[in-house]
Amino acid sequence: MPVINKMKGNETVESRINDIQEDVWGRLENNLNLAGYKMDYPNEIVLAAFKEERILQVFAKDYNGIKLIKEYPFTAFSGELGPKLKEGDRQIPEGIYEVEYLNPNSSFYLSIKVSYPNEFDKLKTELSTITDMGGDIFIHGKSATIGCIPIGDEGIEEVFVLTQKAINNKVKVIISPRDFRTNPEYPNIAGIEWENELYELIEKEIKTLPNNGYNQ
DSSP: OOOEEEEEEEEOHHHHHHHHHHHHHHHHHHHHTTTTTTTSOOOOOEEEETTTTTTTEEEEEEEEEEEEEEEOSSSSSSSOOOOOSSSSSOOOOOOEEEEEEEEEETTEEEEEEEOSSSSSHHOOOOOOGGGGOOOOOOEEEESSSSSSSEOOHHHHHHHHHHHHHHHOOOOEEEEEEEEETTOOOOOTTOOOHHHHHHHHHHHHHHTTTTTSSSSS
């Protein structure tokens, strides 16, 4: 099971949830009702981030299928299309990840740790150590970033609560260069020869998600 309270600080995940969940429910009630959750939060979700569109979408998943709950525009962006290859390249990773833990004491208000590098990243690296690949990739609040995904403070409150409610069932995080549901062309990334292999894996996951987003 993922660690849900790893960082040191005055707050715990539980204290943060207690402070914000009433407001979060008020903001998300209509979205959750439309997704079929009239009195509770979903216990399984998927997070999908699209770099070109600069959108994070949150989906609920249950026996009725997968439904969009809400989407969040990035509040800042760094790097360009293409996977993260090394520490300090300012790139947002691309791949299929999971939430590792929730940080209630982030310097970016709240944050959600993404499991970069994954096994695919480690397999493809040409660096001498995994440490050289970098890490500390988060979805977080505020509006500044170097290689992470910021969605503002209200946005991270909502995604933080949704993730905490679903974390026992693992939370998949898909990070894609673009939305392959609407633009199937794979970017050509200089300096590597395995981008098509990566994008085939990502596209397969993306195409399991309903395509009804972008501010609807």
